[in-house]
Amino acid sequence: MANKLVEIITIGDEIINGQIVDSNSAWIASFLNRSGFEVNKITSVPDQSEAILQSIDSAFSNAGIVLLTGGLGPTKDDITKHCLCTYFKTKLVFNQAVYDNMTEMFNKRGLWTINSFNRSQAEVPEACTVIINRKGTAPLSWFEKEGKILVSMPGVPLEMMWSMEKEIMPRLLNKVQSQAIIQRYLWVKGYPEAVLAEFIADWEDDLPPELKLAYLPQRSVMLLRLTAKNSDEANLNNLLNSNIEQLKTLLGEAVFAEGVKSLEEALGQVLIKKRLRLALAESCTGGALGARLTRAPGSSAYFLGSIVSYANEIKQDLLAVPEIMLQNKGAVSKEVVEAMAEGVRIKLKSDIGIAISGIAGPEGGSKEKPVGTVFIALADNDQCLCRKFEFQLDRTGNIEQAVHQALILLLDYLYL
Incomplete structure (x- = not known):
């Protein structure tokens, strides 16, 4: 019987090169944890045989269960199953059930006829237990060796999640006595x-x-x-x-x-408790604050909506920011962002209005207002709070910081 320690290995040059964020391992670790399994280590490796084989060997020396994602596509750079054949001293064989599943999926989606590259996905390691992937064309491979388990699954997030929930976890629970976590x-x-x-x-x-x-x-x-x-x-x-x-x-x-993991959920608890409703006016963040707030389940109980007033004419027409104020003070100013917060509060009939205006970069700054300058305001029926920031990150980082600081301003207001 395998022990309860799990190591996760994500495979792909795109992860190592920073082209994509490895969200798979975070999701898998959380899911395992909720199911009573303890993750010992998470490793990301490139599409290189030596790196993959070394990571498997190292994982088996520390854990009883090894979960791999990625490298199962139809192209030549997807080499995971070849590495698994090397590690488990086996060979690739054609699997008719996998091919039939692929054919059915292609027909349902109206895709092109299966070519030799697609057909190669029906070739699986002979020594594994093959698990059909009902959400994609690449099957799962389940290996057992000396009381330990290795499972290789697709790296496509939707397919990975289905694999973990519907196939891998039920099988692991039958094999391993998990503990409550x-x-x-x-x-x-x-x-x-x-x-x-x-x-x-x-x-x-x-x-x-x-x-x-x-x-x-x-x-x-x-x-x-x-x-x-x-x-x-x-x-x-x-x-x-x-x-x-x-x-x-x-x-x-x-x-x-x-009881919640995110700041937006935590603030949602407080807004519900205080029976307050919130509206937003966003300029440089382009709706990112609204997107962050609506990640929280049940946010409709307190979040009314957002006006993305990127252009000055939108600030004037929808938020009632005076044209003369925009001309004299500029869109990135204390006066304008306060007017935006008050304007959206009135327009959407909320208890609280929050507004953000700034220069996210990489261009648009000046000596007086360098890139990263951001004003954030919060208005209620009685007062308006405003804070100025000078972030020094790239465009994405400046937007993320602005969103976070808007949440902190809301938190501080709620506990004034």
């Missing part, structure tokens, strides 16, 4: 990391061995994650509940949300 989250404001650690040191020192605390700084706020591991799930829940209550008593109002 439960995680709880608390959001804390007003404490730098080191100060918070010192303040709760005695509480942390008294934690039972089944519980582990992690500090996850989120730029101006702190996310605390408490993880519990044991075979007795009921006991773990009792331990978590009692220790979390102790921590909440210790921190008092510094704890502003719990």
